[in-house]
Amino acid sequence: MRNNSTKGGFTRRHVIKVAGASGAAASFGLVLPSRLLAQDAPAQIPVGQLVPFTGSAAEFGTYYRDAAQLAFDQINKAAEQVFGGPIIGPVIVADSQTLPTPAVAAARRMVEADNVRAVIAAWSSGVTVAVAASVTIPNGVLQVGNGTTSPLVSVLPEDEGEDLLFRTSPSDALQGIIAGQLARGEIIPDYKFEKASSIYINNPYGQGLSNAFAAAFTKRGGTMLAEVAHAEEVQATYRSVVQAALEGDPDVILLPTYPAHTTAIIKEARDNFGFNSFQFTDANQSDDILRAVGADTMKGQLGTVPSADPDSPTFQSMRAAFLEAYPEYQNLQPFTETTYDAALSIGLAMAKAVADGLSADEIDGKALASRLRDVNNAPGERILAGDQDSITAGLQNIKDGVDTDYVGAGGSVDFDDNGDVKTPYEIYRWTDTTNEHVMIIAAEDIPDA
Numbered sequence: 001m002r003n004n005s006t007k008g009g010f011t012r013r014h015v016i017k018v019a020g021a022s023g024a025a026a027s028f029g030l031v032l033p034s035r036l037l038a039q040d041a042p043a044q045i046p047v048g049q050l051v052p053f054t055g056s057a058a059e060f061g062t063y064y065r066d067a068a069q070l071a072f073d074q075i076n077k078a079a080e081q082v083f084g085g086p087i088i089g090p091v092i093v094a095d096s097q098t099l100p101t102p103a104v105a106a107a108r109r110m111v112e113a114d115n116v117r118a119v120i121a122a123w124s125s126g127v128t129v130a131v132a133a134s135v136t137i138p139n140g141v142l143q144v145g146n147g148t149t150s151p152l153v154s155v156l157p158e159d160e161g162e163d164l165l166f167r168t169s170p171s172d173a174l175q176g177i178i179a180g181q182l183a184r185g186e187i188i189p190d191y192k193f194e195k196a197s198s199i200y201i202n203n204p205y206g207q208g209l210s211n212a213f214a215a216a217f218t219k220r221g222g223t224m225l226a227e228v229a230h231a232e233e234v235q236a237t238y239r240s241v242v243q244a245a246l247e248g249d250p251d252v253i254l255l256p257t258y259p260a261h262t263t264a265i266i267k268e269a270r271d272n273f274g275f276n277s278f279q280f281t282d283a284n285q286s287d288d289i290l291r292a293v294g295a296d297t298m299k300g301q302l303g304t305v306p307s308a309d310p311d312s313p314t315f316q317s318m319r320a321a322f323l324e325a326y327p328e329y330q331n332l333q334p335f336t337e338t339t340y341d342a343a344l345s346i347g348l349a350m351a352k353a354v355a356d357g358l359s360a361d362e363i364d365g366k367a368l369a370s371r372l373r374d375v376n377n378a379p380g381e382r383i384l385a386g387d388q389d390s391i392t393a394g395l396q397n398i399k400d401g402v403d404t405d406y407v408g409a410g411g412s413v414d415f416d417d418n419g420d421v422k423t424p425y426e427i428y429r430w431t432d433t434t435n436e437h438v439m440i441i442a443a444e445d446i447p448d449a
Contacts, residue, residue, distance in 0.1 A: 176212020
């Protein structure tokens with residue numbers, strides 16, 4: 001995959017262009033005082049991103065890196081026209097390994113060595129919570145989760161009174177409701193189960209979604225037999241976990257866990273217990289699972305995932321821009337659009353800080369966090385995801401003091417008091433070769449419980 005990350009917000013082409021202009025000025029005997037050039041140039045602020053290049057979610061990593069880079073490139077292109085230069089500085093990207101411990105170490109290096117003021121982190125609520133509690137919040141750094149769905153994030157004790165933790169993906173308090181509705185036949189009448197269990201990864205994501213599903217499933221008259229946890233590290237066998245989940249003979253097992261774990265669990269259940277009735281979640285919407293266990297096992301089974309409405313203009317615009325910038329991709333993986341939204345939101349907050357006259361030293365995490373809602377939440381002049389002209393006009397409005405409202409690729413990016421957003425969900429179905437869209441549940445149609 002191409003890595004289009006830039007240094008200091010400049011592409012190589014831009015550096016050559018600037019060098020050429022400087023040479024021309026020198027040939028005419030012009031000497032421009034450096035203090036004047038510094039006054040004309042806006043602050044360039046370093047940002048970080050934790051990406052699962054390895055580990056259980058490795059197949060998604062390059063999509064998230066490139067989606068964020070697309071957003072930062074569009075912000076910098078707009079900033080050159082509006083502010084006279086790019087405002088996103090070096091983009092420091094590191095591998096989370098889909099695990100908290102290496103992610104915390106990588107985040108600490110970003111903050112201490114690279115002086116990043118904002119971090120996109122992460123896919124995996126376990127990573128998100130660990131990084132927030134140990135690194136970003138104690139150091140006053142803004143953190144925006146791009147694939148972070150645990151309900152714990154909404155009420156993380158370390159963020160109380162700090163307001164430094166946001167996310168562009170919705171809480172699993174919502175997904176649990178939809179998964180419970182689905183399993184009880186409220187969404188697709190001929191798809192209905194009486195008894196269920198779950199096997200979940202033992203981190204804030206897995207536990208939060210399993211608990212939310214259990215509450216919604218039982219509220220609707222179903223019987224929840226067991227919620228069985230497994231370790232975050234991939235294990236050699238899941239036989240005892242599967243056996244515990246099968247006690248009481250469930251009709252279906254929900255799987256709030258990651259792709260590598262899901263693959264092993266399905267194989268154990270099928271091969272050792274003859275069980276093959278699963279309901280899937282956002283974290284296992286992975287073609288790697290289908291390839292590993294086979295279409296005969298997966299075909300026809302359903303799942304839920306936070307998702308943009310595929311017919312929305314902002315999603316279509318962002319998707320077109322992404323596939324044009326990165327033609328090696330055929331489509332978007334889950335949370336690609338919310339990763340773009342996380343980066344674009346950070347860029348808009350940075351534009352607001354520059355427009356407010358803050359110096360590079362003054363644009364810290366708290367300054368950015370305090371401006372996120374100003375530029376993203378309604379009401380205001382709309383900024384449309386993926387649309388370079390709209391983003392440029394949006395930065396001009398920010399510079400002119402006009403209220404703006406960012407309409408994201410993944411849906412609403414109106415941050416509430418907890419830094420949460422509410423977006424649509426998709427019901428998807430596995431086919432012979434991939435998974436297909438079944439229907440979208442609009443955000444306003446999700447019940448409260």
